[in-house]
Amino acid sequence: MAAAERGCGRLPLALLLLAASASASPRYAPDWESLDARPLPSWYDEAKFGVFVHWGVYSVPAWGSEWFWWSWQGQRDSKYEEFMRQNYPPGFSYADFAPQFRAGFYEPRKWAELFEAAGARYVVLTSKHHEGYTLWPSSTSWNWNSMDIGPHRDLVGELGAFLQQKNIRYGLYHSLLEWFNPLYILDKENNFTTQNFVQTKILPEMVDLVNRYKPDLIWSDGEWEAPDTYWNSTEFLAWLYNDSPVKDQIVVNDRWGINTGCKHGGYINCKDKYRPTTIPKRKWEMCTALDKKSWGYRRDMDSSDVMTDLEIIQELVFVVSFGGNYLLNVGPTKDGIIPPIFQEKLLSLGSWLSINGEGIYASKPWRVQMENTTIPMWFTLKQSVVYVFYSDWPQEGMLPLTSPVPTNVTRVSMLGVPGFLKWSQASVDQGLLVYLPQLSPDILKMKVWTLKLEEVK
Secondary structure: OHHHHHHHHHHHHHHHHHHHHHHHOOOOOOOHHHHHOOOOOHHHHHHOEEEEEOOOHHHOOOOOOOOHHHHHHHOOOHHHHHHHHHHOOOOOOHHHHHHHOOOOOOOHHHHHHHHHHOOOOEEEEEEEOOOOOEOOOOOOOOOOEOOOOOOOOOHHHHHHHHHHHOOOEEEEEEEOOOOOOHHHHHHHHOOOOOOHHHHHHHHHHHHHHHHHHOOOEEEEEOOOOOOHHHHOHHHHHHHHHHOOOOOOOOEEOOOOOOOOOOOOOOOEOOOOOOOOOOOOOOOEEEEEEOEOOOOOOOOOOOHHHEOOHHHHHHHHHHHHHOOEEEEEEEOOOOOOOOOHHHHHHHHHHHHHHHHHHHHOOOOEEEEEEEEEOOOEEEEEEEOOEEEEEEOOOOOOOEEEEOOOOEEEEEEEEEOOOOOOEOEEEOOOOOOEEEEOOOOOHHHHOOOOEEEEEEEEO
16 A cells, blocks of 8 residues: 555645646747747757758659659650650659669668768758658558658668767658649649648648658758648647657758748848858758769769869858858769769868867857958858858968968967968057968868967957
């Protein structure tokens, strides 16, 4: 009897603790005013750099872009129709590509190792693109998912396990619309006054994604044809922030309805390859692709279509100096191979970050983001240290900095080079003239250099 009494005594206490815990965390209402007030989890701003992965059935034809199906049978683009006539038999449908999406050489452990070597702090995988094919065994996508047809594998889950081992945050891209889903087409014909597609397909599969894989980020897309009220976006986000298993760490973007871009969500990316010229009021991200013409893998890609090492590093530095994150996309082949040219670019960036990442990760925008006087340069701030990035080496070996205000204890160094550099004051009020080290092959291969200024204003 005594033991039973003690057991009964513990139950109310547990309930009281649970209630206290619940009351300690703010509850978010299903409206944008409340949802937008949620603080962004700090890991996202500190991460700065992530890798985007576009992979799906479109990786089988691997021609044109990841919008292959829509270009071929939605827009009836003559170039795509001719491609199909020349390469596939009459009557071949888009669904017939799926059995060829085998992912036979997909090794998620190697992917995770590559992304770690690239310096990525988060990875975003397309769990489902606009074609509707899911890379996990979704119960609402019968016979149009990676377990039922194609690889017969849980591609989302396999990668997540290895990223977790590497301490890399895992994000899942998810398209709201599906071009040719009959339920979506019916809702669209009804001017989105019905929600058959959302209630039976989208909401169940998004809840499944969260509960099953516990992602750190949901990268929503495909929102542009309907308002957020059709997608039930605020109701889903309220559940995500209040009651989901990832409520404390989850981060989302701004693509939740035709009326939400650049306005609502956890952070903004506004449009693909968004690149503001002033610091936005909200945390932001630039997503871009190594292949300048496509997000998915293309067999017709030319080497000149691929970003150069210098373009990648310059863009990363620009984005971070203006307070953004940089999400750089690769498109694997249907077999699950990340093309060697993409691997080379990621490893080159990772090599640069291993030396210069000190001025990138967990940095903040400085009071001046860039100078473009004689040599373009960008600035970041970490605690009281200012970092200066530049990609042109002055012939005379002296770099003038206009914005910093030095003191008599200012020290200047270059990341990757031992010791301190000499400098002189450029004017009475502010500015430095930094005497750079002798240019060596090791310094030259960095392409973008970083000065570290300590004790400056």
